Amino acid sequence: MSEVIVITSGKGGVGKTTTTANVGTGLAQMGKKVVLIDTDIGLRNLDVVMGLENRIVYTLVDVVEGNCRIKQALIKDKKYPELYLLPTAQTRDKSAVSPDQMQALIDELRKDFDYILLDCPAGIEQGFKNAIAGADRALIVTTPEVSAIRDADRIIGLLEANETKQLDLIVNRIRMDMVKKGDMMTVEDVREILAINLIGAVPDDEHVVISTNQGEPLVGADCLAGQAYQNICRRVLGEDVPFLNMEIKAGVFSKLKNLFKKS
Amino acid sequence: MGLMDLFKKRNSGNVAKDRLKLVLVSDRASCSPEMMEKIKNEIIDVISKYMDIDTEGLDIQITQTESESDNGMVPALCASIPIRDIRHTM
Numbered sequence: 172m173s174e175v176i177v178i179t180s181g182k183g184g185v186g187k188t189t190t191t192a193n194v195g196t197g198l199a200q201m202g203k204k205v206v207l208i209d210t211d212i213g214l215r216n217l218d219v220v221m222g223l224e225n226r227i228v229y230t231l232v233d234v235v236e237g238n239c240r241i242k243q244a245l246i247k248d249k250k251y252p253e254l255y256l257l258p259t260a261q262t263r264d265k266s267a268v269s270p271d272q273m274q275a276l277i278d279e280l281r282k283d284f285d286y287i288l289l290d291c292p293a294g295i296e297q298g299f300k301n302a303i304a305g306a307d308r309a310l311i312v313t314t315p316e317v318s319a320i321r322d323a324d325r326i327i328g329l330l331e332a333n334e335t336k337q338l339d340l341i342v343n344r345i346r347m348d349m350v351k352k353g354d355m356m357t358v359e360d361v362r363e364i365l366a367i368n369l370i371g372a373v374p375d376d377e378h379v380v381i382s383t384n385q386g387e388p389l390v391g392a393d394c395l396a397g398q399a400y401q402n403i404c405r406r407v408l409g410e411d412v413p414f415l416n417m418e419i420k421a422g423v424f425s426k427l428k429n430l431f432k433k434s
Numbered sequence: 435m436g437l438m439d440l441f442k443k444r445n446s447g448n449v450a451k452d453r454l455k456l457v458l459v460s461d462r463a464s465c466s467p468e469m470m471e472k473i474k475n476e477i478i479d480v481i482s483k484y485m486d487i488d489t490e491g492l493d494i495q496i497t498q499t500e501s502e503s504d505n506g507m508v509p510a511l512c513a514s515i516p517i518r519d520i521r522h523t524m
Contacts (some may be wrong), residue, residue, distance in 0.1 A: 222512065317450050317457075324458050353445030360451050 175277055175287045176407070177306035177335075177414065181322030183293030185314045186297075186343040189379060191290040192220045194310070197390035197404030199254035203285040206245065209259040210302040211292035212267055218258045222249060222386020232260035235272045241279060256283075265297040270304035277305035295329060303330060308337035310370065310403075314344045315356040324365055339370035346375045347417050358414075373404035374417045455498070463496045463509050470494065473511075481515060488516040 174291075178191045188211075195207040209217035211416045212232065218224040227246035234257070241257075248254035260267065280287050289306060292298035303309070309330050313323040323340075330338055342358045349355035376396035382389035390400040395417060402412045474494050481487050492515050499510040 317454050320454055321457060321461065324461060328462065350447070353447045356447050356451055360447070364451065364454055 172286050173281045173287060175281070175289070175305055175307045177289040177291050177302050177309045178312060179291035179299065179302065179309055179326055179330075180293065180312040180319070181295065181326040182313075182319045185200050185312050185319050186307065186373075186379075187293075187312050188216050188220050188290050188314050189383065190310065190343065190373075191288050191339060191405075192219060192388045193400040194404055194407065195286070195288045196221075196248070196251065196254060196388040197290075198286050198407065199248065199251040200391055200401075201404060201408065202253070203408075204253045204283070205286045206255045206257060206280055206284045207288045207290065208280075209256045209290050210268075210273070210298060211290060212259045212298065212410055213261065213264045214292065215259050215261045217290045218246075218256060219386060220383055221256055221369065223258075224386075227258045230258050230260040230264050231276075232267045234276060235268050241276070242259045265301065268301050270301050274305040295325065299326075299329075302337060303333055306335055308339070309335050310339055310341055310407075311365075311367070312341045312343055313361065313365070315342060315350075315358075315361055316355040320356075320361060320364060327365060327367060338367045339406075340365055340367050341353045341371040341373065342369070344375040345372055345417060347377070370406050371399060372414060372417070373399040373403075374415075438463050458508050459498055464477040470496075477513060477515070484520075485517050486519040488518050 176194075178187050178194070180187050188209075191207055195205050200203045207217060207221070208231065209215060210231070211217075211231045218227060223246050228245045229239040230423065231244070233239045234241050234244050245257055246254040248256065259397040277287055289302045291302035310328060311323050311330075313319045327338060340362060342361050345358060346355055350357055374395045376394055378389055378392065379396050382392075388400075389397045390404065391397055395415065399415055399417075402415060405412045441447055455511050456521040474492065477494065478487065478492060482489075492513070494511065494513040497512050498507045499512075
């Protein structure tokens with residue numbers, strides 16, 4: 172049985188594409204057959220985050236319009252032979268594809284893949300409707316900021332109306348230093364407000380920027396974000412994994428400072 | 435709470451959480467200000483048939499309240515309607 176997961180957020184720039192790349196790569200590391208679909212027609216990005224931008228010949232729109240077969244448009248990952256990317260078109264807009272066409276495409280891909288991940292565009296218009304049409308479940312990405320959480324709440328309402336069966340929350344870009352000072356909402360605050368199941372909490376980690384620069388997802392790497400993404404993948408597979416302690420390892424100086432603060 | 439906390443401003447994290455909770459209540463109820471105004475005017479019309487109310491002091495808003503059937507917090511429409519005079523006793 173294959174599972175179709177849409178990664179969505181409402182607001183732009185909260186980390187949908189990074190999450191898609193890392194969760195997809197993580198599932199492939201765990202031996203699953205995975206295809207990532209970039210549904211952000213006109214604003215192609217998943218290819219560069221995956222480091223596959225030089226291999227694009229055909230796109231999602233070519234497949235839908237019948238210019239090529241699905242297999243011709245799928246790009247095999249550099250590292251994992253069971254991981255594929257279906258890139259989107261850069262020169263078209265969201266109206267090039269309809270929800271019914273997306274649904275048909277996904278049903279075709281279900282035959283060959285364990286996991287189909289859809290990277291959703293920002294907003295709630297046509298592109299969003301295309302992306303959620305064929306999804307069994309959704310990962311809702313947000314950051315601990317009022318604007319991102321408000322948009323996530325709206326998205327949750329729309330997904331519930333669409334009867335998407337399972338909704339899980341990822342809180343991204345948590346800064347523990349600010350949370351500690353009380354200047355950032357905690358993961359628990361965000362979960363409480365949005366009232367859906369929490370499947371992951373990812374710290375604001377400079378390794379994410381570095382890995383995007385290089386076009387290599389960092390899931391599984393020896394850093395906080397790499398571990399956090401790996402844990403999300405395990406939870407997607409149904410494992411019960413405890414949440415990471417995101418405390419930054421304190422140096423001697425800050426330990427001393429904390430000691431004085433407490434007294 | 436230490437002595438220093440008294441001089442500190444409220445944490446911005448808590449401010450954000452409280453503001454969000456309020457804004458989401460009205461977002462979820464999907465009530466536009468125009469619709470709230472219509473509801474308010476119709477309430478005035480209905481109540482005015484039975485009693486003399488202070489239309490200026492009337493206030494309606496969507497808030498949250500503890501659910502009686504234990505569903506946690508649920509949205510509620512709260513109307514505060516000051517009565518000037520109960521004139522029509524049936």
